[in-house]
Amino acid sequence: MFKRDAPLLMNPTPSWHKLSWMAEFIAAIPRYKENTISTARLAIESRQHHFAWAQAEGIEFDHKRKGILHFYRDKKGFEHAAQVSKLLAAGGLPRRAVTPQEIAAIEPSLHGKFYGGYFTESDSTGDIHKFTYGLAKACERHGVKIYNEHEVLSVGSNGQSAFVQVKHAGETLSLTFDAMVVCAGVHGRRLGGQLGDRLNIYPVKGYSITVNLPDADSQSAAPQVSLLDDETKLVTSRLGDDRFRVAGTAEYNGINLDIRADRIQPLIHWVNQCFPGIDTRKVVPWAGLRPMMPDMLPRVGQGKRTNVFYNTGHGHLGWTLSAITAHQLAGKVMAWSRSGQD
Numbered sequence: 001m002f003k004r005d006a007p008l009l010m011n012p013t014p015s016w017h018k019l020s021w022m023a024e025f026i027a028a029i030p031r032y033k034e035n036t037i038s039t040a041r042l043a044i045e046s047r048q049h050h051f052a053w054a055q056a057e058g059i060e061f062d063h064k065r066k067g068i069l070h071f072y073r074d075k076k077g078f079e080h081a082a083q084v085s086k087l088l089a090a091g092g093l094p095r096r097a098v099t100p101q102e103i104a105a106i107e108p109s110l111h112g113k114f115y116g117g118y119f120t121e122s123d124s125t126g127d128i129h130k131f132t133y134g135l136a137k138a139c140e141r142h143g144v145k146i147y148n149e150h151e152v153l154s155v156g157s158n159g160q161s162a163f164v165q166v167k168h169a170g171e172t173l174s175l176t177f178d179a180m181v182v183c184a185g186v187h188g189r190r191l192g193g194q195l196g197d198r199l200n201i202y203p204v205k206g207y208s209i210t211v212n213l214p215d216a217d218s219q220s221a222a223p224q225v226s227l228l229d230d231e232t233k234l235v236t237s238r239l240g241d242d243r244f245r246v247a248g249t250a251e252y253n254g255i256n257l258d259i260r261a262d263r264i265q266p267l268i269h270w271v272n273q274c275f276p277g278i279d280t281r282k283v284v285p286w287a288g289l290r291p292m293m294p295d296m297l298p299r300v301g302q303g304k305r306t307n308v309f310y311n312t313g314h315g316h317l318g319w320t321l322s323a324i325t326a327h328q329l330a331g332k333v334m335a336w337s338r339s340g341q342d
């Protein structure tokens, strides 16, 4: 955990935020099983909304329905996965154990020696940027006004009106709305604090590399099926024919988006090891902050002020869970609206 290239990296410098988050994380461990089952249920429900929206609005996002293959290099990892499989099955997400021979048949491009794996046929992948861009355009077609490049400086509410102060092109503007939904990622904690609500969201940093596959050799050497390597905690997606994304790592180091070379290099090394035929000279690195709640469950619902709502804290599963939590939140906002806004 304290090694520079470890999948999980902790800056040991204590901060009140980090300590309080860790304490709540430990306190939530007894609820691990029920929370895992709830998350699986939510993910399955979310999928139906995602697919329906993409179809209804014509959103193209390099969607690939080829499943996800988790693979394990040792018996211990494989046996632990068997326990997780029971929880996922209880949440309605079956996956089947596969032998090393079956791993080779499911994804022939993967190199290495494996003990076994689990294959979830129903899983799928896509390009999150294309999806969210398409969704934003669809929202605009339905009458939503989107303010891009507006920095929210402060928020407030008196229960009847919601106030937002924004900065745009050097100017500060004050906007008033009937209600507000806070979904500001890792900044939700600060904005929630201004509204009298405590959201103990911690930024858990992750990295990805997108490998551009420049030629036919690289394209045929890259996997089609999504993969999850349990040992390195890396997950992959094939985006169209000519891009391959590898994501992972978790860093507890506050709000910091620096892209560190010593964190990117292990990802490239992993691609070279598992897919030796891929040309890794054109790699685009990226870092993001997962808005993580201590119990790993998103916060969806009303705040202390009745016209303030939250849809945030989705942690490592923001895309996976976003459609169902948006659907749930919309129901709550509609119920508030119908109840005469009190």
Ligand SMILES: Cc1cc2nc3c(=O)[nH]c(=O)nc-3n(C[C@H](O)[C@H](O)[C@H](O)COP(=O)(O)OP(=O)(O)OC[C@H]3O[C@@H](n4cnc5c(N)ncnc54)[C@H](O)[C@@H]3O)c2cc1C
Residues within 6 Å of the ligand: 150, 151, 152, 153, 183, 184, 185, 186, 187, 188, 205, 206, 207, 208, 247, 248, 287, 288, 289, 290, 291, 311, 312, 313, 314, 315, 316, 317, 318, 319, 320, 321
């Ligand atoms: C490496 C990596 C890989 C991941 N892989 C997956 C995956 O495979 N599947 C999955 O489901 N999830 C994945 N995630 C998690 C996912 O990215 C997050 O859960 C998701 O982005 C959270 O969405 P959000 O909208 O709540 O927050 P964010 O994506 O952080 O968006 C919050 C937005 O609010 C804006 N904002 C905040 N404060 C202000 C302000 N004051 N003024 C104006 N704007 C503001 C920010 O600019 C940002 O655009 C991954 C994360 C990482 C880091």
